[in-house]
Structure formats: C-alpha cells, structure tokens
Amino acid sequence: MxxxxxxxxxxxxxxxxxxxxxxxxxxxxxxxxxxxxxxxxxxxxTLESPGSTATFELSADGDQSSISIEHVAGDAVDVEALSVTVAVNGTELAEQPPVPYAGASGFNGTPEGPFNSGADSEWTVGERASLSVADTNSPPLARGDSVTVTLAIDGRRVATLEATAT
Incomplete structure (x- = not known):
C-alpha cells in the first residue's frame, strides 16, 4: 500500500x-x-477603614419642639467630627445644629447630652442627646410632623433616622 x-x-x-x-x-x-x-x-x-458603626433611636415631641436621639448600640462617636442635619416633613431646617454647641441660632437654650459643648466629646451607648427647635427656625416642628435626622462623621453618613412627632 x-x-x-x-x-x-x-x-x-x-x-x-x-x-x-x-x-x-x-x-x-x-x-x-x-x-x-x-x-x-x-x-x-481600598485601604480605608469602614468607619464607625453605631445604632441610634430618634424621638420627637411636637408640643415641645424637641428632638432626642439615643445611642443604643455600637461604636462610640466623636461628637466634634459629627454633623447633624434635621428635616421636618422632608424640608431641611433653615438653621442646622452646629454640634457640639451651647446656644445656637434657630435653637432654644443649650442641648442636653453629648451635643452640649460642655459635655464629653465622645457619645457612647446609653447616652441621649436632645435639642429644642426654636419657633424662629423654619419649618416649625409640630405634632404629627415627620422628622428625619441624618448623622454624619467627617462627611460619611452614619445613620438616617425617622420618627413622627408626638
């Protein structure tokens, strides 16, 4: 073959x-x-740390025009690095609280807890911070209003809290 x-x-x-x-x-x-x-x-x-992890509870009193935030769990928060933004019915207040402070435009008196400039700068579990919105601030806070508070540390949002004023 x-x-x-x-x-x-x-x-x-x-x-x-x-x-x-x-x-x-x-x-x-x-x-x-x-x-x-x-x-x-x-x-x-990324090499950045994930940032602070904390849990908060918000309550609002429309009759007293007051807002209270309790740190219920997680890492301690440095109040000096914290920024707080408050909105009523979806509209941000004209004057925002400059935390920490001891008397500010748009707010009655001095705040209680870690928002007070005389308090410890570290907000730990179990501490409650509260402030009172003045009638001169806009929009006014009343019973039944939806309140939203955004907490940010160095520009990074830590929490967005919502409650209805009682």
Whole structure:
C-alpha cells in the first residue's frame, strides 16, 4: 500500500500557517483581557477603614419642639467630627445644629447630652442627646410632623433616622 503525502501548499507553492497565527492571536487577546480584569480588581481595593458603626433611636415631641436621639448600640462617636442635619416633613431646617454647641441660632437654650459643648466629646451607648427647635427656625416642628435626622462623621453618613412627632 502506497501512502501519498499531502502537503499544505497552495497552487503557487507557499506553505499554509494560518492555524498557528490564530492561536497566537487568541492567546495574546486572552492575556490582555486577563490583565485588564486583574487591574480593575486591584483598583477596587481600598485601604480605608469602614468607619464607625453605631445604632441610634430618634424621638420627637411636637408640643415641645424637641428632638432626642439615643445611642443604643455600637461604636462610640466623636461628637466634634459629627454633623447633624434635621428635616421636618422632608424640608431641611433653615438653621442646622452646629454640634457640639451651647446656644445656637434657630435653637432654644443649650442641648442636653453629648451635643452640649460642655459635655464629653465622645457619645457612647446609653447616652441621649436632645435639642429644642426654636419657633424662629423654619419649618416649625409640630405634632404629627415627620422628622428625619441624618448623622454624619467627617462627611460619611452614619445613620438616617425617622420618627413622627408626638
């Protein structure tokens, strides 16, 4: 039995080499895609700490125009790094409480608890902070109003609390 050798030659005598070229191109494309995926994954890693974790409860008294926030669980909060934003029925108060403070425009008297500038600057579990919204602040706080308080530390929101004024 005679065996005939077949060759990969074209009619003009050149040898074909398409398969190896396609294989090399596919390997290069796969390597580039893998490198891009790894670069994106490494870029997504952050070295920042996740920040403070704490739980709070909000209550509001429409008759007294007062707002009270209790720290019920979690990490202690540095009040000097804290910002408080109060909204009544979805509208932010014209004057926001500059915590800590001892008398501020838009608020009656001095706040109680850690919001008071004379108190310890660390707000720990079990402590209650309260403030009284003045009639000169807008919108006024009344019974039945929806109150939203946002607490942020160094610009990072820690909690958004909602309650209905009683």
């Amino acid at each position: 005679t065996r005939q050798a077949t060759s990969n030659t074209t009619t003009d005598g050149e040898t074909r080499a398409i398969s190896p070229i396609i294989g090399v191109l596919l390997l290069v494309a796969l390597t580039v895609c893998l490198a891009a995926v790894i670069a994106v994954g490494v870029g997504a890693w």
